[in-house]
Each structure stands twice: as C-alpha cells, then as structure tokens.
Amino acid sequence: MLVDYMDLAGTEIVNSARAAAYALARGVPVQCDPCPDIAAAVGDMPYVDPVTDDAPWYDAAVPESRNVLGILGLAVAGFDSGTITRTPVQLVGDGAMIGAARHQQREIAYTVLLIATDECALSYGLEWLSVAVQGSSCPSCTGDELCVFSCCPVDGQRELRHLYDVGLLDGPQVTGTQYLANGAVLATVTFSLVAGRPWIYHEPLDTGGDWVPLGSGDLVPSTDPDQVYQQCLQPEPCAADPLCPPPPLPPQPPVPRPLCYPTGLDNFRRSRVGVSPLVQSSWLETVPVLEVRVGSQDMRRLLVRFWTSQDGSCEGDLDPCAACTDINIGYLPAGSTLRLDGRVQRAVVECQQVPIGTATSTPTIYGPRGGLFEWPVFSCPTGLCIEVWSRADDTAPDATARVLLVPRADAG
Structure with a gap:
C-alpha cells in the first residue's frame, strides 16, 4: 500500500x-x-x-x-x-478439528x-x-x-x-x-x-449504478413473493434404508412469524438491475450497498432479491428457489433515504425534519420469508441479477433505488 x-x-x-x-x-x-x-x-x-x-x-x-x-x-x-485466524481443537485421538475461520x-x-x-x-x-x-x-x-x-x-x-x-x-x-x-x-x-x-x-464496480425509478417499474399483479418458496424442493437424504425408517421425531412448535412482516397477495412494481461478470474480479468477493430514496409517499413491502447470472442478464422469469438471498423491509417513511451498507454491515434510514435537521434510525430487516437477515457476500464472478420489488399502491412516482457492488480483499 x-x-x-x-x-x-x-x-x-x-x-x-x-x-x-x-x-x-x-x-x-x-x-x-x-x-x-x-x-x-x-x-x-x-x-x-x-x-x-x-x-x-x-x-x-x-x-x-x-x-x-x-x-x-x-x-x-x-x-x-x-x-x-482460527483455533484448532485437539481431538482425543489423532488430529484436530481445525475450527471456524x-x-x-x-x-x-x-x-x-x-x-x-x-x-x-x-x-x-x-x-x-x-x-x-x-x-x-x-x-x-x-x-x-x-x-x-x-x-x-x-x-x-x-x-x-x-x-x-x-x-x-x-x-x-x-x-x-x-x-x-x-x-x-x-x-x-x-x-x-x-x-x-x-x-x-475498492471503489464500487462500474455496474451502471444509476438510480432506477421504482414507480415506473413493471407491474406484477396479485403476487405474493414469499408464496413461491413453498414450492421449492429440498434434497432428500439418499442413504436411509426404506425398510428401516428412523423413529418419528416429536412434533415441532410452529415457527413464530414477526407480527410486522408483510404477507399475502399484492400488486407490485418490479425493477431489475443486471451486473456483468466482466466487471468482477475472478478472486475478490463483493458486498452490496443498497440505497433507496422513498419519495413523496410512504413505501411498504420493499423486497430486494439477488440471483447469480452467468452473463449478467435479467431476461425472462427467474426462479425464486435459485435466489441467493432476499432483503425485506416492511416500511419506509415518505421523504426518507435508506442506506443498507454491506461494507460496515449497518443499515440506517435518514429523515429530514425541518427545521430541526436529520433524524436517523435503524430499520427492521428480514431475510427470506421473514427469517433472520444475513449480510450477503458474493464470492464468485458469475454476474448478478438484482430485482427490486415494492407494493404498487405504496410506491411513489419519484421513488428511486440503486445497488452498488463493492469488491474487498484481505490484504493489499
């Protein structure tokens, strides 16, 4: 350096x-x-x-x-x-568990x-x-x-x-x-x-990181973005003997769903951003920075979904089961700006309050289907397709968003 x-x-x-x-x-x-x-x-x-x-x-x-x-x-x-760094734990026999890095x-x-x-x-x-x-x-x-x-x-x-x-x-x-x-x-x-x-x-990748108008995005009527996950198939273990089934497990308690997490059918505005693999390093991983300018009315049910894309295109219907992750935010007030920064793993909403100044707060962020949100890291230069969804009735005509991808290294 x-x-x-x-x-x-x-x-x-x-x-x-x-x-x-x-x-x-x-x-x-x-x-x-x-x-x-x-x-x-x-x-x-x-x-x-x-x-x-x-x-x-x-x-x-x-x-x-x-x-x-x-x-x-x-x-x-x-x-x-x-x-x-990692701390290996010695086994009773030979060797060690190398531990988490x-x-x-x-x-x-x-x-x-x-x-x-x-x-x-x-x-x-x-x-x-x-x-x-x-x-x-x-x-x-x-x-x-x-x-x-x-x-x-x-x-x-x-x-x-x-x-x-x-x-x-x-x-x-x-x-x-x-x-x-x-x-x-x-x-x-x-x-x-x-x-x-x-x-x-590094500086953000040159991904055409212009602000995307959300109010004029594609109209997706009568859709529940979470419902499609119920159709996703999970791999079944193949080593179990069908003639010797394991004993039944005790019933599991229902998974609590956050009270404020939005669900159900809605009309959405959907905008897409493609990231070409040609601008990504073959060795450096990247993290996203999401910015949303809410505009003149409250925004509800904001969803940002990421897919890997071999050529960076976003054509056709994308399989939600193959999505890398979701970012779900239930509510953003009118006139506010959201900044969700993967570099420092912090999210903040800024609201101008005249004549006092700017008020800041931390939004509630959900992962896929209202689960725990984990900060995404993209380690492969495969290209990305990013979709931004918001409920149509609660998306202002002047609402905009952009997603930046920032490469990072562990030495330089």
Whole structure:
C-alpha cells in the first residue's frame, strides 16, 4: 500500500507530495520522490503554500500553523498481511478439528516525518496531528473511514482503497528529531490505527449504478413473493434404508412469524438491475450497498432479491428457489433515504425534519420469508441479477433505488 497518502474521517493526514512541495519552496531539503499525480488524484490544484492552499492543519487564528510544511510518509505496515485466524481443537485421538475461520481486527502502523520551519511550528504540528489521528469528534461512533492508495494514483479511483470502523490504537510518539542549519526541524513520528472491519475495499464496480425509478417499474399483479418458496424442493437424504425408517421425531412448535412482516397477495412494481461478470474480479468477493430514496409517499413491502447470472442478464422469469438471498423491509417513511451498507454491515434510514435537521434510525430487516437477515457476500464472478420489488399502491412516482457492488480483499 502506498505510504505517501492517508485520509482519516475526511481529514488528510499524510500527503508526501504536499509536504515535499512546501519544503522545496521554503528551502528545506528532504529526501523524497513522491507520486507526481497525488494532487490531481485528490482534486487539489498544484501545491503552493499552506496559507494559499488552506492546508488541513492551517488555522488563521494560529500564526505558527503557516510554518508547518506537512507530513511525509516514511513507512506503513499492516496492509500486506491477511487477518484470517482460527483455533484448532485437539481431538482425543489423532488430529484436530481445525475450527471456524474468522477475520480479526487489522492493525496499521505508520512512521511519518513532520516538517516545520521552527520549533514553535513543530509544537503546533504535533498538537494538530494528535487530534487529527483521533478521527471524528462523535463520541458514539464505532470508527471512521480510512482512505489510502494502493499505488501511485493515475485517476484517483482505480487505485483508491477504503477501510471502515477505523480508530486510533496508539497515539503519536516522536522517535527522533533533526535540526537543520536553516532552523527547520524534522520530527520522525509513529502512530498506529486499528480497523474493526479488517477488509480493504475498492471503489464500487462500474455496474451502471444509476438510480432506477421504482414507480415506473413493471407491474406484477396479485403476487405474493414469499408464496413461491413453498414450492421449492429440498434434497432428500439418499442413504436411509426404506425398510428401516428412523423413529418419528416429536412434533415441532410452529415457527413464530414477526407480527410486522408483510404477507399475502399484492400488486407490485418490479425493477431489475443486471451486473456483468466482466466487471468482477475472478478472486475478490463483493458486498452490496443498497440505497433507496422513498419519495413523496410512504413505501411498504420493499423486497430486494439477488440471483447469480452467468452473463449478467435479467431476461425472462427467474426462479425464486435459485435466489441467493432476499432483503425485506416492511416500511419506509415518505421523504426518507435508506442506506443498507454491506461494507460496515449497518443499515440506517435518514429523515429530514425541518427545521430541526436529520433524524436517523435503524430499520427492521428480514431475510427470506421473514427469517433472520444475513449480510450477503458474493464470492464468485458469475454476474448478478438484482430485482427490486415494492407494493404498487405504496410506491411513489419519484421513488428511486440503486445497488452498488463493492469488491474487498484481505490484504493489499
């Protein structure tokens, strides 16, 4: 992973190109050959000085801030190793049960060079850095987003990587200080972060992720999307002796159905999104991000269903028994926006409440037939067909939705 750039919670912390440009302009010699296109990749103009560029650390109320020349990346560790771990359990006889594999947290250690023109600026730079690496100021947050590049960026999209639920593990520690003849000070600083979500995420696949109008989708009359599951055949065990049947099992209690889970026949609006296998990596698994803009009236009985598709097409009638999974949500209020994010495995509904602001809440999500919802992960590059259903009478003409697919890796 490239050491020359790092952004935490929307604040640029490491930018070797910025630091090298400012140091060169102030006559501070640094041994650095940063990527030449970082400024363009992050949407910046060519770097001039901290005041003109409004550098992340610049504060008009603190004169010393104009003499901080930036943070140059020296080394980073923690991206190039996987996070899978398992604990084998020894058997009484030979061997062991290898146990379930799980991904543990990812720990990332940075070594950087803080450049300042004098000791006062260095002191301020360390103050700023100690606050910036703490991330956002929200005390209830589970962590922040970390953005880095996998290599020297060209367009800033293909090389961009994201980590989520990231927080400070060990604060900045100065491990060395160098004083130059012109009064400049170079401080070597280390700090480490921890990512609660250990995967390294790419940008979403280019799947034509435009917003799909739901109000003008195909009309599917008098349908119960769950009823078709009753016709699905289950494989029968073939090793049982028909002449020696097993003893009958005691009767099972009925499976409780959630009271608010919508059932029965309804008229639906159905929209489809196809994902070509040509845009998917042969090795990386993907997770979905679902966004729904409800529009001008309440939405009820929202269903999103996923199928594998060899060519990414959604033609003809699709077999519900072959569906990968369902996402069912019974109710979304008018004017709200749903974001169901497989990267952080969280769902949130945002509602604008004028003049108070935005209220957020967690929707109730059901899996197939009202069962337990499990976050889907697609590990094979077979292409996908995605259907979005909503009850026709409760789908606003201006309701829209989109589904993004995001590749992820365990090392980079």
